[in-house]
Amino acid sequence: xxxVSRVSIAFLLPVACAAxxxxxxxxxxxxxxxxxxxxxQLGRELIQRYGCVACHAIPGLSSxxxxxxxxxxxxxERAYVGGVIANTPDNLVAWLQNPAAIDPRxxxxxxxxxxxxxxxxxxxxxxxx
Ligand code: HEC
Numbered sequence: 001x002x003x004v005s006r007v008s009i010a011f012l013l014p015v016a017c018a019a020x021x022x023x024x025x026x027x028x029x030x031x032x033x034x035x036x037x038x039x040x041q042l043g044r045e046l047i048q049r050y051g052c053v054a055c056h057a058i059p060g061l062s063s064x065x066x067x068x069x070x071x072x073x074x075x076x077e078r079a080y081v082g083g084v085i086a087n088t089p090d091n092l093v094a095w096l097q098n099p100a101a102i103d104p105r106x107x108x109x110x111x112x113x114x115x116x117x118x119x120x121x122x123x124x125x126x127x128x129x
Pocket of ligand 1: 047050051052053054055056068069070072075078080081082083095096103105106107108109111113121125
């Protein structure tokens with residue numbers, strides 16, 4: 001009996017996976033990062049209001065020469081935030097609100113950004129540009 005169920009699992013797993021693959025599950029390719037509750041257009045306005053371009057080159061915004069922090073291109077594909085934590089939606093939003101809570105030695109200041117604002121900003125940053 002145990003032998004039979006092992007065999008059927010060995011047979012059924014690839015079949016089930018193939019079925020899921022056609023639905024986009026099982027895929028090893030990560031999809032684009034999504035920020036729940038984030039509106040990229042509002043994010044763009046907030047980025048301008050908070051003056052992020054004083055320190056960062058940001059796609060779609062005039063920030064020529066800004067080079068205090070890293071350029072924020074392709075933020076949705078970056079592996080780490082601040083070089084210290086995995087770049088997940090929650091971690092990126094947390095970073096924007098309070099960078100020093102994540103890396104006490106970071107030079108990025110806390111700008112008084114709310115969680116809701118951070119979600120909008122993150123949505124703009126991870127959007128393919
Ligand atoms: C005074 C300069 C300064 C300002 C203003 C500033 N940052 Fe930063 N930021 C930095 C620095 C420096 C780093 C690199 C921090 C580190 O690696 O410890 C950084 C890192 C980041 C990162 C992580 C990038 C990565 O590749 O890990 C993001 C995202 C980010 N900033 C977004 C923003 C946004 C959005 C704003 C505006 C709301 C902003 N920053 C305002 C200096 C600044």
